[in-house]
Amino acid sequence: MSAVEFDGVSLSYRTRAGRRLALDDVDLTVDSGQFVALVGPSGCGKSTLLKTAAGLVTPTGGSVRLGGQTVTAPPVGVGMLFQxxxxxxxxxxxxxxxxxxxxxxxxxxxxxxxxxxxxxxxxxxxxxxxxxxxxxxxxxxxxxxxxxxxxxPTVFLMDEPFGPLDALTRREIGADFLRLWEQLRTTVLFVTHDVDEALLLADRVVVMSPGPGRILEEFTVSLERPRDPRELRFTPEYHDLYDAVSDTLGVA
Incomplete structure (x- = not known):
């Protein structure tokens, strides 16, 4: 069952220089109980896409559905965590x-x-x-x-929630949240700049292009759960995924 669906979502803003396209025809489905991470460069529209699911921003094209219902306002049953x-x-x-x-x-x-x-x-x-x-x-x-x-909440929308923390605390909180999620199995859409964080947490990693935001590629993270970050970082499967996501981002 689909928990979150983005169907041809586009969004543009009016600026002094004219209209700016932030999101361009984004199609993405997050299944119930799935953990999906969005990664991409700054300004690619990751947070904007999340805000359309939160009902905080209205797409100028396409639609967003949660549990089959079109989002027109902040929906019930959605938990939001921001920086x-x-x-x-x-x-x-x-x-x-x-x-x-x-x-x-x-x-x-x-x-x-x-x-x-x-x-x-x-x-x-x-x-x-x-x-x-x-x-x-x-x-x-x-x-x-x-x-x-x-x-x-049945759906968590998380916009770099651990970003402001120092590296050590960020790893600790991320590992704690992962253990909690593995108990609850709530649907999560998680925005991050950190490829390592995305791979350690998510079932799927979705890579977005520089603005206007489009989906470049999706990666299935089939690393065994429960995940111990101290062990996973030394496995060939982790390194192969890390290199593939990084290559797509153009930061390898």
Whole structure:
């Protein structure tokens, strides 16, 4: 079953110099439970494509469907994680995670149970009363992830969510998210510049061209799961995929 479908999606902007084409006739299907990574150079339209699925940007041509329904506004059942963790600085960790549950109108006792379970899932049970400013960057990302999970999304849209982190923390958070995803098997569309990150996380890697964004090629990542990044990086299969994706990107 298809969870996300881009059917001939094009998008152009009006600028002082005239119209600028950002996306050009993009066709892409993400099956339910699949993890798909979008890679490409800066300005190729990866984030713009993600925003069309989030209902934040309306295509000027073609359509986007989630679960068979055309996206015309931010859809229900979609969790979004962007580079900025967007935590409310005046609310504690627990209260940030509680926010979507409050909006959904869940009873207070159920909210508390869900918050406790979500913080345990991301390893932050001991930090429920901390403020975001008292946490490291990696810990704030875990809070943002727990808050997104609170709404029980069927689709994750992730725009370089680990990009601002230092390399060591980024690997650690990426490995933690991978373990979590392997339990949940939620549909994920993940934007990254990092070929290594894409191959370690995804089932498919989709390479986009420089703007206007078009799909150049798709690669199936058949590396065995569960994946241990420390082992995979030394396998011939990983290196062959890495070279193939890099060659397509023109960065080899």
């Amino acid at each position: 900025n963790d967007a935590l409310l600085p005046w609310r504690s960790v627990g209260e940030n995670v509680r926010l979507p549950l409050q909006i959904a109108g869940l009873p207070g006792g159920e909210q508390t149970e869900r918050v406790d379970a979500l913080l345990a899932r991301v390893g932050l049970s001991d930090f429920a009363d901390y403020l975001p400013t008292q946490l490291s960057g990696g810990m704030r990302k875990r809070v943002a992830l727990a808050r997104t999970l609170a709404s029980d």
